[in-house]
Amino acid sequence: QITLKESGPTLVKPTQTLTLTCTFSGFSLSTSGVGVGWIRQPPGKALEWLALIYWDDDKRYSPSLKSRLTITKDTSKNQVVLTMTNMDPVDTATYYCAHEAAAGDAFDIWGQGTMVTVSS
């Protein structure tokens, strides 16, 4: 059974760097094809894809946020970490991580999400 869970601060100040951790079980990020993605959702708004990392360390970023995002993996800890620099109130959102069995596949299992508020 695949599960994912996001963790990180609930409140960050403008200009700070956000670090979110996705801890997963039921699969390995060393298995060929597997990926973990980050998706966010501002309150009352649509889903927005942020980043993906694959088993072979291939990384993809949303072009509009690429300069602010870094995604890394720790296969031994079953974790994926997303950092977002220079946080702004418009970055207030629920942040989700999700499992992708292979590039182009659907995000078949999602974490519960973690709400991050950006405010001074």
Next chain:
Amino acid sequence: SYVLTQPPSVSVAPGKTARITCGGNNIGSKSVHWYQQKPGQAPVLVIYYDSDRPSGIPERFSGSNSGNTATLTISRVEAGDEADYYCQVWDSSSDHPVVFGGGTKLTVL
């Protein structure tokens, strides 16, 4: 980057059929995934690769994709189907490979 267009809202009476569209340029050449999201919950995959259903998703949920429109069809709609629905594609030719539609609020009358 690739753009997916969904109607903001669709309303349907219980027992009837709901159709939620997802428009995109030649979307029929891409694979479309659909997610259901109820208030306060994470999205749940309901259709993948245009028309396949994950285990546990009722047969009432089906999908199709042709030309410039993909469609999620929910037959015999129930009150519990009321939710937001999002389509998503993988655009392999783009530097923005994962694209979500703007979402459709399904209201069961």
